[in-house]
Amino acid sequence: MERRHSLVTGANRGLGLALVQQLLQRGDHVIATCRHPGKANALNQLVGEHPGRLHVLPLDVTDTRSHRELARELALVSDGGPLHLLINNAGVLRGGERFGSVDEKDLDASFQTNARGPLLLTQTLAARIGDGGCVANISSELGSIALRDEFRTPSYAIGKAAQNMATVLLASALRSRRIKVLALHPGWVRTDMGGEQAALTPAQSASGLLQVISQRGLDDSGGFFDWQNQPLPW
Ligand code: NDP
Numbered sequence: 001m002e003r004r005h006s007l008v009t010g011a012n013r014g015l016g017l018a019l020v021q022q023l024l025q026r027g028d029h030v031i032a033t034c035r036h037p038g039k040a041n042a043l044n045q046l047v048g049e050h051p052g053r054l055h056v057l058p059l060d061v062t063d064t065r066s067h068r069e070l071a072r073e074l075a076l077v078s079d080g081g082p083l084h085l086l087i088n089n090a091g092v093l094r095g096g097e098r099f100g101s102v103d104e105k106d107l108d109a110s111f112q113t114n115a116r117g118p119l120l121l122t123q124t125l126a127a128r129i130g131d132g133g134c135v136a137n138i139s140s141e142l143g144s145i146a147l148r149d150e151f152r153t154p155s156y157a158i159g160k161a162a163q164n165m166a167t168v169l170l171a172s173a174l175r176s177r178r179i180k181v182l183a184l185h186p187g188w189v190r191t192d193m194g195g196e197q198a199a200l201t202p203a204q205s206a207s208g209l210l211q212v213i214s215q216r217g218l219d220d221s222g223g224f225f226d227w228q229n230q231p232l233p234w
Pocket of ligand 1: 059091113139189194
């Protein structure tokens, strides 16, 4: 049987780590990327538990040199085989922003990580994604323009709204190769970003997201869905 390769960004903690665990459980070969592999203790422990099926590679999604290095290393660890699934999961959220004191650095950081990163990484890896594959961009309902009715987390909301546009554009660019591109809201998840009060465990969210990825087809490419497979307005 052909090996299925999946790649996750921001895989060292939170939702990214849970996605890696579940991709391994279903039998995928997983490329888990993070900024500092040497410090990624949870991932490095998983490598020992899944010999030969998990590769931990460095990637800073804001750094295009890092994207190109990953593309080169990917060819080696996947024996030249195609990537079936790219999950653009890495994200940043600056809490506590208020109108009147929004900082340009926070806006720039959100744009670079949440929007520019997924678009440019997907562009760099596009030739390695197999026809019929999938790009899943982990978005947020906070990036939905239609659902916003208060001044909340502006840097994050603007970054995720821009990511949503990138999803629609990438879906157009990759449609002829039957590669579906989805914007996915993971729910409110108990991670460093979501906080302790959040409704979902990372495992619950990851399980829902992987089901949505499996169930949605090419006709849904360029769409926005939550972890329970419900469509969301832009
Ligand atoms: P966490 O803050 O727990 O984890 C964020 C991950 O992104 C970390 O692995 C972090 O790495 C990585 N990351 C940040 N910047 C970069 C970068 N420049 N390059 C590579 N990796 C980077 O967040 P969650 O796990 O909760 O979030 C995962 C995704 O889900 C994000 O896109 C987030 O916006 C989205 N989301 C989360 C929700 C929630 O309730 N938790 C709700 C809606 C959406 P490092 O350890 O190096 O900082």
